[in-house]
Amino acid sequence: MDPKTKFSTHRERATNPLVWCAAIICTILTVAVIIAGIVTFIGYLVIHPRVPYVSVMDAHLDHIQIDYAGILEIQVTILIRAQNGNEKAHASFSDSSYSLSLNGEVVAQLVAPPFEVGKNSSVDFNYVVPSSPIPLRPDQAEDVDTGLKKDLITFDLKGSTWVRWRIGHLASVRFLCRLECRLRFHPLNGTYIPSRCSSKAK
Ligand SMILES: *[C@@H]1O[C@H](CO)[C@@H](O)[C@H](O)[C@H]1NC(C)=O
Ligand SMILES: *[C@@H]1O[C@H](CO)[C@@H](O)[C@H](O)[C@H]1NC(C)=O
DSSP states (O other): OHHHHHHHHHHHHHHHHHEEEEEEEHHHHHHHHHHHHHHHHHHHHGGGGGGEEEEEEEEEEEEEEEEOOOOOEEEEEEEEEEEEEEEOEEEEEEEEEEEOOOOOOOEEEEOOOOOOEEOOOTEEEEEEEEOOOOOOOHHHHHHHHHHHHHHHHEEEEEEEEEEEEEEETOOOOOOOEEEEEEEEETTTTTOOOOOOOOSOOO
């Protein structure tokens, strides 16, 4: 009994400085993490509004027709704007590719060659996508038919573009701008029903 007590008391005394040391290191690390967090957050607030993004500005359903055999023909115009709000650096966009689908069927692919957007400026891409005749399954054809009767056709636009963007003089970041949204039209007059469609967060 006695030797055991002695041993544990001894051990406690011996580890005490180590415990203090660990506590101090822990505190320093915690403070460092908090400071890094605050710096990142401020950086985010300053930089975030200027991060380049793409968004759908306008669209028009020029033509939609489905025949008795379920063969679909459409032509859609979609205006996508690439925006660079940074006043000090230009942005390079590449691998822009978006697919347009109707009832789960990809009806058109929108692609653009690599392009540059100058400081504090934007570039518009007016995609005119005529689709070659697309045979639809009977259930898809029925959905399109219902949409035509209700004067409401919904497309899904999904895709992305890579952006290379310089921050300051040295750093350069490359990131993906994703677009994923529904584009709704009145097929009778082709009007686009505007909705938010942007890769910008918020
Ligand atoms: C950036 O563009 C906005 C709107 O186009 C304009 O109001 C602003 O003055 C421009 N800033 C610079 C530094 O050119
Ligand atoms: C197109 O049709 C819709 C629904 O009938 C209507 O709300 C819209 O104002 C029309 N747009 C034009 C440009 O005529």
